[in-house]
Structure formats: C-alpha cells, structure tokens
Amino acid sequence: MLHTNRFGSISLCSNVQKKSILDTNIIRSAFHRQTWNFRPQIRSIQDRGILLFYHTEKAVSQNLLLTNCSMSSIASLNSDAKFELHRNVADFKPSVWGDYFVQHASESMEFDQNIVAQIETRKNDVRNMLVSKIEKPLAKVHLIDSIIRLGLSYHFEDEIEEILQHVYNDYAENGELTNFEENLCSLAVLFRLLRQQGLYVSPNVFNKYKDEKGNFSERLLSDVEGMLSLYEATHMMVHGEDILEEALVFTTTHLESIANQLSCSYAIQVKQSLRQTLHKNVPRLEARSYISIYEHNPLHDENLLILAKLDFNMLQSLHQKEFGNLCKWWKELDVPNKLPYARDRIVECCFWGLGIFFEPQYSQARKMVSKLFVIATLTDDTYDAYGTIDELELFTMAIERWDNSCLDSLPDYMKFLYRTILDFYEEIEVDMRNEGRGYVLNYYKKEFKIYIQGYMSEARWLTSKHKPTLEEYICVSRDSAGYALLNIICYIGMGDSAIEDIFKWVSSWPKIVNAAAAICRIKDDIMTSEFEQKRGHVSSFVECYMEQYEISRQAAIQEGQRRIVDAWKDMNEECLRPTKVPMPFLTRILNICRVMEVIYKDKDNFTNTEGELKTFIKALLVDPVPI
Numbered sequence: 001m002l003h004t005n006r007f008g009s010i011s012l013c014s015n016v017q018k019k020s021i022l023d024t025n026i027i028r029s030a031f032h033r034q035t036w037n038f039r040p041q042i043r044s045i046q047d048r049g050i051l052l053f054y055h056t057e058k059a060v061s062q063n064l065l066l067t068n069c070s071m072s073s074i075a076s077l078n079s080d081a082k083f084e085l086h087r088n089v090a091d092f093k094p095s096v097w098g099d100y101f102v103q104h105a106s107e108s109m110e111f112d113q114n115i116v117a118q119i120e121t122r123k124n125d126v127r128n129m130l131v132s133k134i135e136k137p138l139a140k141v142h143l144i145d146s147i148i149r150l151g152l153s154y155h156f157e158d159e160i161e162e163i164l165q166h167v168y169n170d171y172a173e174n175g176e177l178t179n180f181e182e183n184l185c186s187l188a189v190l191f192r193l194l195r196q197q198g199l200y201v202s203p204n205v206f207n208k209y210k211d212e213k214g215n216f217s218e219r220l221l222s223d224v225e226g227m228l229s230l231y232e233a234t235h236m237m238v239h240g241e242d243i244l245e246e247a248l249v250f251t252t253t254h255l256e257s258i259a260n261q262l263s264c265s266y267a268i269q270v271k272q273s274l275r276q277t278l279h280k281n282v283p284r285l286e287a288r289s290y291i292s293i294y295e296h297n298p299l300h301d302e303n304l305l306i307l308a309k310l311d312f313n314m315l316q317s318l319h320q321k322e323f324g325n326l327c328k329w330w331k332e333l334d335v336p337n338k339l340p341y342a343r344d345r346i347v348e349c350c351f352w353g354l355g356i357f358f359e360p361q362y363s364q365a366r367k368m369v370s371k372l373f374v375i376a377t378l379t380d381d382t383y384d385a386y387g388t389i390d391e392l393e394l395f396t397m398a399i400e401r402w403d404n405s406c407l408d409s410l411p412d413y414m415k416f417l418y419r420t421i422l423d424f425y426e427e428i429e430v431d432m433r434n435e436g437r438g439y440v441l442n443y444y445k446k447e448f449k450i451y452i453q454g455y456m457s458e459a460r461w462l463t464s465k466h467k468p469t470l471e472e473y474i475c476v477s478r479d480s481a482g483y484a485l486l487n488i489i490c491y492i493g494m495g496d497s498a499i500e501d502i503f504k505w506v507s508s509w510p511k512i513v514n515a516a517a518a519i520c521r522i523k524d525d526i527m528t529s530e531f532e533q534k535r536g537h538v539s540s541f542v543e544c545y546m547e548q549y550e551i552s553r554q555a556a557i558q559e560g561q562r563r564i565v566d567a568w569k570d571m572n573e574e575c576l577r578p579t580k581v582p583m584p585f586l587t588r589i590l591n592i593c594r595v596m597e598v599i600y601k602d603k604d605n606f607t608n609t610e611g612e613l614k615t616f617i618k619a620l621l622v623d624p625v626p627i
C-alpha cells in the first residue's frame with residue numbers, strides 16, 4: 001500500500017517507516033542544498049528500500065529537480081524498489097472496431113473517373129442555378145440552405161458569400177431586416193444564414209409573430225415548418241437577445257408536444273433537430289441525415305440530391321483510407337499491448353479529426369489532429385489513472401526537457417509514451433521545416449508543456465487529497481484540457497494560410513477560445529465526473545461547485561449547463577463580422593465544440609463507444625449513401 005507523508009517538500013513511502021523521518025530529513029536537506037552531492041545519500045537510502053518521490057508544486061515550478069538533481073538516480077530508485085504501488089486503474093472496454101479499418105490502408109486513392117466527371121458536371125449545374133438571374137432572390141436562400149445542409153457548401157463558398165452579401169445589402173438596413181414579406185420559415189432561414197455567414201441581423205424582425213400580450217402567437221402552432229426554422233435560428237443567439245430566448249422556449253415546447261403526431265418525414269426532422277440542433281451538429285453528420293430528409297421532400301432538386309450523395313460517398317472513401325492509415329500506424333505501434341491500461345480509441349480519435357475538418361484539402365490537418373487526440377488520450381489515462389505520483393513527476397520533468405536523452409530515466413511503459421510524443425513532434429517538425437514554417441514548433445511545444453503541467457497539478461491534488469476551489473479548478477483544468485494545444489495543431493495542419501499572427505492570437509486565449517474551452521471542459525465534466533469520482537479522480541467542475549456553494553449535484557450540473565449556454569453566446573458573438581481572424585480558423589473552434597456536443601450528449605460516448613458513437617462512425621465511415 002502506498003503511504004504518503006508530507007514533510008515540507010519531500011514525501012516518503014517505505015516499508016521501513018520507522019526510519020523514514022530520519023531519511024526524509026537527509027533527502028530534504030540534500031535537495032535544499034541543491035548540489036549534486038546528495039546523490040550518494042539517495043543511493044544509500046535506496047539500498048534500505050525506500051521509494052522516494054518529490055511532489056511539491058513549488059519545487060517543480062522552480063525546476064529544482066530539473067536543474068539540480070539527476071533524474072536517473074530517482075528513476076532507478078523507482079524501478080529498483082520493490083513496492084506494491086497503488087494505481088487508479090480504470091477498467092476501460094476494448095475497442096469496438098478491432099482492426100476493421102486497417103483494410104482501407106492498402107486501397108488506392110484513385111477515384112472512379114466517371115464519378116469524378118459526373119460530380120464536376122453536376123457541380124457546374126448547381127453553380128449555374130446559384131448565379132442565375134431570378135426575380136425572387138429569396139428562392140436562392142432556400143437553395144443555399146439546402147447546399148449547406150447537404151454538406152456541399154465547400155464547393156460554392158464564393159457564390160454563397162456573394163449572394164448573401166447581396167441579400168443583406170437589399171434587405172437589411174442597419175441590421176434590421178425590412179421589406180421582407182415572406183413567411184416565418186423563409187425569414188428564419190434567412191436570419192440563420194446571414195448570422196452563419198457572420199452578418200449581424202436584429203432578431204426584432206420576429207416581433208411581428210407575437211400577439212398583443214407580447215407572447216409568440218398561438219397561430220404559429222399550425223406552422224410546423226415555421227416553428228422548426230425559428231427553433232433552428234434561435235441557436236445563433238448572442239447575449240441580450242430575450243426575444244430569441246422566448247422563441248427557443250416557445251418552439252421547443254410546442255415542437256416536443258407535436259413531434260409524435262406529425263407525418264413520418266416531418267416527425268424525423270423535428271425529432272432530429274430537437275435532439276441535435278444543426279448549429280451544434282458535426283457537419284458530416286448533419287449532411288448524412290439531411291440527405292435523407294431532403295430526398296423525402298417532394299420539392300427537392302434531383303441534381304442537387306445526386307450531387308450530395310456522390311460527393312458524400314467520394315469523401316467517405318477518402319476518409320476511410322485516412323482512417324485505415326492511422327489504424328495501421330496504431331497497430332504497428334502495438335499500443336494496446338504496450339499500454340494495456342489506456343483506452344484503445346484510435347477510431348474514435350479519427351472521428352474527432354473528421355469532425356473538425358472534413359474537407360479534402362485538410363487531409364494533413366485531420367491526420368495531425370487525430371494523432372494528437374490519440375496521444376492525449378494515452379497521456380490522460382497515464383496521469384488520471386495508471387501513473388503513480390513519482391512516475392508522473394518524472395514524466396513531467398522529461399516533457400519539460402523535451403529530449404530523447406530523458407528516455408533512460410523513465411519507467412519502461414512511460415518510455416513508449418514519451419517516444420510516441422517526441423516521434424509525433426519530429427514528424428510535424430519535418431513537415432513544418434519543409435514548408436518554411438518552423439516557427440510553429442515553439443508554439444506547439446510550449447502549449448504541450450502547459451498541458452502536461454495541468455495534468456501534473458491535478459495528479460498532485462489527487463495524491464494530497466486537495467479539494468481545489470472552483471477558481472483553482474477552472475485555472476488548472478483550462479490547461480489540462482489541452483484546448484489551446486488542440487487549436488494549435490489544427491492551425492499547424494491548415495498550411496500557410498495560418499500565419500504567425502494566428503498562433504499569437506490563439507495563444508493569447510481570446511474570448512472565443514475561452515468560451516470553447518469552457519464548453520468542452522464543463523460538458524465533459526458533467527458527463528464523466530460521477531464515473532471518474534468512483535475510480536478516484538480529482539474534483540471536477542461539478543464537485544468543486546457543489547462543495548463551494550453547498551448545493552446538490554443536480555444544481556451544480558444546472559449551473560454548468562447555464563455556463564455552456566452562455567459560452568455558446570460568446571462563440572456566436574465572436575463569429576460575427578468583423579472577426580478577429582478569418583472564418584476558417586473560427587470554424588475549427590466551432591467544430592471542436594460541435595464534436596463535443598455530439599460525443600458527450602447524454603453520456604461519455606468517447607470512453608463507452610458501443611452506443612451512439614459507433615452508429616455515427618458507421619454512418620460516416622462504413623455505410624455509403626445509397627444512390
């Protein structure tokens with residue numbers, strides 16, 4: 001059993017505890033003298049079978065160990081000593097995919113040329129529809145909406161921008177939509193599309209759907225399409241938009257009450273939106289489900305529908321091949337055997353990558369993000385579960401040094417993780433130097449170290465049974481969530497459009513990055529904390545809030561949910577023009593939160609993957625859309 005005594009800066013765990021106070025003092029004074037001379041003293045203690053570990057934040061932050069102590073002497077103490085170590089091992093289920101995707105690694109990336117040609121022809125037809133002169137520009141609003149929801153907008157970005165800008169100039173005066181005589185459905189779609197495009201329009205335009213008492217009119221109850229569109233539009237809300245809050249409550253209540261009485265195709269659409277509003281859905285999942293909804297709409301455009309199906313399937317083969325390559329890399333690394341305590345979640349990590357970037361030009365970014373997720377999951381399980389505090393201190397020091405020479409100082413299982421982290425870095429390094437973007441490496445390394453220090457602080461809290469205040473927790477969990485690191489890898493993968501100012505911006509934790517980090521952290525904590533507490537885990541947002549304000553778990557969860565709603569308003573606000581950085585960079589931040597919303601919807605589907613996440617992966621990566 002592990003015993004932890006705290007004597008100033010040193011803790012000892014020993015089977016010769018009677019001597020431990022004396023030994024502790026020897027070690028403490030050696031450390032405090034900060035000389036190399038204490039090495040023999042440590043050796044002599046080791047001979048008497050004492051496991052030493054050193055874990056005060058102060059000492060580590062001063063880099064005392066790094067600069068003055070031989071890591072290898074401590075490491076050998078660790079590995080030589082015969083102790084029964086307590087590990088918070090979580091009993092994670094094996095992968096539900098096995099080697100399924102490896103078969104795709106050997107497939108050719110040559111697409112069927114007939115299909116490619118067909119896609120090109122159909123794309124031209126859609127482009128002609130978009131740019132054609134028509135009397136009612138609003139007809140194009142619904143066309144644009146369908147193109148976006150079918151997952152095709154990446155082919156028509158310039159045309160969509162031009163049309164929406166045109167409509168905005170014609171219909172919006174100082175942000176107020178005027179001269180607009182269409183029905184609620186069209187109005188709400190237009191409102192949403194303009195906001196999605198970053199163009200601010202006031203929600204006051206919905207006032208005309210209220211009755212004399214100031215409530216949304218009961219007349220709307222028979223207009224299911226209108227209510228559904230209004231419901232979708234409300235998710236674009238920013239702070240202070242009470243009318244959209246009211247519209248959200250009104251539409252949610254009524255759509256929920258009628259969902260079971262609607263015709264089949266409407267019922268599917270309404271239930272799908274209520275479960276996952278399109279603004280917070282992963283774009284590929286939205287495309288997959290909207291293709292079926294659109295197909296059942298009698299007014300659908302056949303050319304657009306077929307284009308959507310062909311394009312979806314073509315991208316699917318690209319994504320399958322990429323998943324295959326990553327699964328092959330994982331298999332060759334032999335991770336499940338090397339780190340059997342960790343989650344075997346390569347496929348789910350690839351899903352993260354795909355959720356953040358689906359477009360073909362972002363192949364490199366997808367690969368980098370997926371690999372970082374894999375590494376982060378292994379690291380998370382090492383710090384959260386398997387590693388002992390002394391091993392983790394060593395690992396943290398090794399990360400601070402970032403040097404292959406640290407390998408010898410680590411326990412065997414950690415050597416593998418450390419090497420994987422450094423190998424991945426070297427892979428990025430080669431690419432970045434070839435692209436003349438070597439400067440990004442420092443941003444990556446710096447954020448990786450901050451991320452690891454965050455984990456280390458949490459591990460120390462757990463060991464010392466420290467219950468952090470909410471403020472302490474928010475500060476440290478921001479680092480341990482690795483959110484800035486994740487953004488940095490996204491931007492590294494996006495090529496030279498990501499100039500240095502983008503990295504400076506993201507590293508300064510602007511409002512949108514803070515908001516996204518809050519969404520991801522709190523969402524995760526709400527869904528995972530109960531399970532994690534059972535296996536022994538540092539307090540999460542939920543426990544910190546319960547403790548600090550002496551309230552129930554349920555009330556703390558409600559507060560967390562309120563903060564998530566607020567953070568989404570910040571995100572929406574920051575996506576309105578003028579934006580601090582170009583929209584493609586903000587889209588990655590939005591997409592990270594969307595994946596989070598989907599994976600952690602009602603439970604932790606990332607850890608327990610046999611449920612909804614398996615269905616999603618099947619829909620995006622296994623089953624093609626029937627043509």
Ligand SMILES: CC(C)=CCC/C(C)=C/COP(=O)(O)OP(=O)(O)O
Pocket residue numbers: 372373376377380384480481482483485486524525528604606
């Ligand atoms: C830098 C990156 C990409 C970080 C992501 C880490 C990760 C996979 C967290 C999910 O696991 P979890 O739900 O167990 O997380 P936690 O332990 O933080 O609750």
